[in-house]
Amino acid sequence: MDIKYDSIWTIKHIRNGEVIWEDEGPNAVSQEGEEALLESFFRADTSYEPAQFYVRLCNSTPTVISTLSTIANEPSTNGYAPQLVERSTVGFPTKEIDLGAYRIVSKTISFSAVGGNIGPVTNAYLATTSDNTGKFIAFRALSMTRTILDTDTMTIQFRIKIS
Helix, strand or coil: CCCCEEEEEEEEEEECCEEEEEEEEECEECHHHHHHHHHHHHCCCHHHCCCEEEEEEECCCCCCCCCHHHCCCCCCCCCCCCEEEECCCCCCCEEEEECCEEEEECCCEEEECCCCCEEEEEEEEEECCCCCCCCEEEEEEEEEEEEECCCCEEEEEEEEEEC
């Protein structure tokens, strides 16, 4: 029996309280993410255990061999900041059984543009830090380039299951 890692990200672009675009699909796990999972869980190497996670946006094309320092064009103005997803039941408040396998569901995080636009952005990604000192865990390419206009919000939630 094969073990399968399944992580689905739901991304919504909201304007004036209405969803104007929605994208849902699987993410890709980076080599650093694979290594962190294996080292921390199976080899008890606590140096790979993150204190927290952060969802970040960029206008570049990460690959499985990317690192945080090689990801370019992260927004930096108009209200943009990496969004915290706590490594706890706060960041992952739901644990449930889905089709016979355990699944955790993240909280919904939001990127809201204030005083100007955020973007364009083409990818969302999960990191262990809000700067480039941590590990690049996973990423999700958006189905189309998005610019979060002043007063718009982009929300992201993900579900992770191993079956």
